[in-house]
Amino acid sequence: MSNFLTASIGRKFIMSISGLFLMMFICVHLGINLLLIFDDSGNLFNQGAHFMATNPLIKVMEPLLGLGFIIHIIWSFLLSYQNYKARPVGYAQSNASYSSTWASRNMLILGALVLVFLVLHIMNFFWKIKVSGDPLLEHVLVNGEHMENTYALVSDLFINSAVYGIIYILGGILLGLHLGHGFWSSFQTLGLANKVWLARLQFVGKIFAVMVALGFSIIPLYFLIKF
């Protein structure tokens, strides 16, 4: 097993596993986030956020999630460098768009843009909730339980700033493009595809990507339009 992590397929295996893990997180994250648009009093989302913040299972998963992100990012650079070295002289004329999609060729760029968004996103919410605090987070009482008013923090950002709204919509679309290739690609890398399942996975991947992009974009859009 010594050189597995540096072998080409080993590297892809790491990308695939970490990618699938991050996709699971995205599903949970999107599910909780959508509570934002179903209750304008904010109680529903606050309860959801409170549950996530106090659940012991999530406490265990949080550092794992951070590790998942770090591994996915570091390995993406490792394997991109290996692939970059494999073609020292490029073509003068190349018709790459005939044979592959733009997203599939630019996963590193899409990933890097998602990373930029992620840093901004962490500064907007995660950092304030977990570390620095914010006056908007002052405790509220929901069903007799005290909890941080995360709804106020999120809704305040989207209601007061159309720029942030647009950035978050763009973030959702970028993530969707990344997953449109990443979803089926991760199964292909694990060897879990054949003539029948390749087409099925590509189809499911497209639907998944559209749902993620739409799901995340609809939240800032809701606040932009309604308030």
Add this chain to the structure above:
Amino acid sequence: MEKTINLTLKIWRQNGPKEKGRFETYKVNNISTDSSFLEMMDILNEQLINENKEPVAFDHDCREGICGMCSLYINGRPHGPDDDVTTCQLHMRKFKDGETVTIEPWRAAAFPVIKDLIVDRNAFDKIIAAGGYVSVSTGGVPDANAIPISKIDADESMDSASCIGCGACVAACKNSSAMLFVSAKVSQLALLPQGRVEAKRRAKAMVAKMDELGFGGCTNTGACEVECPKNISITNIARLNREYLKARFAE
């Protein structure tokens, strides 16, 4: 009725592996649209010889699409603008009168240029030598149905075996990855009982050799499958991944 076209050719010229290359522009006139791309190259070379210039070096052999010797990256695509054919089977009717045609060699660290448009594809032979065979004497032709093989497996194995090793997959891939080639060569044996015996060793050895020779990794863009003159499917790559991972986890 024969139609002829005039073309401007932008061709990569490079005197040797260590020399610096450059593009040179040539004109060819009255090319029959019924001729093949390589015949057009022959006409160009005859023209160059008559002008006391050095002819353009390019690979070719059978000229009927089965040997895998011809290459050429034509107008941004391996084996040119037609689908599912090699350069030797590409017809000049695919080009327009007055068009500029850019002709480049395969570009990959593992396929260094030897001269002009000829690249060294020995790397593929080295990968085969690393394990792309069955290492026992199989004797004479066995009795029919002595080893039952399902029609589906037999067909898929034959499809994989149709790879001619031309290297278009490497040329098309943005990572210069040889995964489609290696996966076809692993699959044609992995699908048959005779090949199963050494399946683990084969997958590991061929992938290790592929990495060692400087080919890139697969990022599933699917360009190789589209540009492959023999329509080798990327489901072979999934099979190679499966075979390789199974072999590594069995260690």
